[in-house]
Amino acid sequence: MGRRSYVKAAAVCAVGILTASGCGGGGQEGGSGDRLSVVTGVYPLQWLASQVGGDHVDVENLAGPGTDPHELELAPRQIGSVGNADVAFYIGGLQPAVDDAVSSQGGDNALDVADLVELRTLEENAGSSGHDHSEGEGGHDHGHEESGGSADESGHEEGHDGGHEESGGEGGHDHGEFDPHMWLDTERFTAAAEGLADRLSEIDPDHASDYAANAESVTGTLGDIDTEYSEGLAECDSRDIVVSHSAFGYLAHRYDLHQISPTGVDSHAEPTPARLAEVAETVREHDIGTVFTEPLSDSSAAETIASETGAKTAVLDPVEGVAEKSPGDDYPSIMRANLTTLTEALGCS
Template sequence: MVPMRTILRTAALTAVALMTATACGGGEGSTAGGEGPAPADADLTVVTGVYPLEWLAQEVGGEGVAVLQLTEPGMEPHDLELTGRQIGELTEADLAFYVSGLQPAVDEAVEQEASDRALDVADVVELHPVGEGGHDHGDDDGHGHEDEHGHDEDGHGHEDEDGHAEEEAQGDGHDHGDFDPHFWLDVDLMATTAQALGERLGELNPDAADEYTANAEAVSADLEAIGREYEEGLASCERNEVVVGHTAFSYLTEHYGLEQVGVSGVDPDSEPSPTQIADIADFVREHGVTTIFTEPLMPEATAQTIAAETGASVEVLDPLEGVTDDSPGDDYPSIMRGNLEALRTALSCS
C-alpha cells in the first residue's frame, strides 16, 4: 500500500508542474508579475500569501529564488481560501513565508503541510496587540477615543458623562486573533524581517548565503531611506488625525506619532450603521479633518457618505495588502512613497 504522504507529495509535484506551465502575470499561484525563475528551475521556492512578503522574498531571494503568491491580484487577502493546487505548492515549497493571524487558511495549511519549512514573521518581530495605536467608532452608543478622548492612563475605556461605556478598539473587522498582522507598514520591522529571511534562505542554500545577505542589506538600506523620508515629510503637520475605514494602519501611525481613527468593528466589505457614520462625521468636523481615506480593495461608499456630510475629500491610503490599478504605485517602495504624499496633503504638512 502506498503511504498517504507519498500520494500527497506526488499530487503536489503534479500541481506545481501544471502551475509552472500555465501561470502568468501574477495570478493565483504564479511568480509575481511573471518575474523570477519557474519553480522547477529555481534554487529555492518560497510561497507567500500577501504582497509585502512576496516583494520582500523577491528582493532578498534574487534571481535564483522562485516566489509563489497565493492571493490573486485584486483579491482581499484576508478572505483567501486555498485550492488543492495551492496546498500542493505549500507542500513542495522550500519555505512558507507568512505572518500568522492574517490568513487563517494559510495558517492551517502551514501547520499541516509545512510546519518544518516555515518562517512566521510573528516569530521575528513583535506584533502589536489588536487595537493598539488607534481607536474606532464601532460602538453605536459610545465613542472609542483614546487618551485625551476618553481612555485612562492604562488605556482602558471608562464610562462617559452620559453613562456610555467606551470600549477598546476592536481591530479591522477581520479575525486576526490577539495581534495586528499589518507589520509591513513599519519599515523598521520590514528591515528586521528582511534580515531574518536572508538568514533562513542562507541556511536552505548555503552556496548562495552571501548573496542573500547582501540582498537583505540592500533592502534594509532602501527601507531606511523610505523611513527617513517619512520622518522628514511628517515632521511638521497642522493635524495628526488619520481617518480610515479599515484600521490597518496602526504600525504606520504609531511609528510617526499620528492618530488613526477608523469606522471600526466593521469589515471592509460591510456597511456601517447610520450612528457609526454620524459619529465619525462629528469627529471629522470637530477636528477639522479634510480627508477621509479609503483603500484600493474596499468599497468607497462609507467614505463618500462621510465626505458628503462634512465637506472632506476622499483619497486613497494603501495598506499594501495587494497591488491594484488604484494603488498609488506599482511596488512596495512606490506605494509607501505614494502613501507619504497622501498623508502630507491630508495633514497639511510643510
C-alpha cells in the same frame, strides 16, 4: 521544482521506485530547479521575498493581483504549494486560509513573521503612541493618546475585548490579538527581511552571502523610506487620518498619527450606524478635510462619511496588494505615494 520537492524525488529514486529516465529530469542544472521556492500569502511578503531571494528564489503569492488578502480562499493546488515550498512565508492570523494550509500541509518549512518580528497587539495599536497631541501640534488636543485603532473621541476603545471583536462592525474575521499589518512599519519590515535571509541561508548556504547582501540592500531602501516619512510628517497642521479600516496602526504609531476608522482591522466589517455618525462628528469637530479610501477594499463607509461632512477623499493604500487603482506599482512606490498624499492632506511643511 522547489528544493524540498527535489529532495523528495531524489529519495524516491534512491530506492529504485522511479525509472532512470524519470529521475534524470529533476536533477538537471539550470532553470527553476536550481532555485528555492517561497510561497507567500500577501503582497508585501512577496515583494520582500523577491528582493531578499533575488535570482535564487521563485516566489508564488497565493493572493493574486487585485485580490483583497483578507478574503483569500485557496484552491487545492495552492494548498499543495504551501506544503511543497522550501519556505512558506506568512503572517499568522492575517489570512485564515493560509494558516489552515500551513497547519495541514506545512511543517519545518513554515516561517511566520511573528517569529521574526515583535508584533504590536490590536489594543496597543488602538492605544497610546507615547506622544501627546497637544494644542501646538495639529491645532487641537484629543484628550487621549490613541494612535492606531478605532477608539472614539471620548477616549474609550471599541471592539478590543481580548478576542478582538471588530470595532464598529458586525461579524467579520477574528485576526487574534496581534495587528498583522507590520509591513507599514519599516523597522519591523527590516527585521523580517533579515530573518528571511537567515532562513534562506540555512537552506541554501552556497548563496548565503547573496541573501545577506540583498537583505542589506532592502534595509537601505526601507531606511530611506523611513527617513522620508519622519521628515515629511514632522510638522503638520493635523495628525488625524480617517481611514476605511484599521490597517494603519503601525504607521500611525511610528509617525505620531491618530488613526480613526469606522471599522476594525477587517476590511469587510460593516460599521454600525452609530459608529458612522460618531466618526462623522469627529470629522466635523476637528475640521478634518480628507477622508481616505483604499484601492482594494470596499470604501463605501469612508465615502459616506466624506459625503456627509463635506470632506474630500483621497487614496491611502495599506499596501495589501497591487491593484489598478494603486498609487504605485510596487511596495516602495506605493509607500512614497502614500507619503505625498498624507503630507498634502495633513498640511505638512
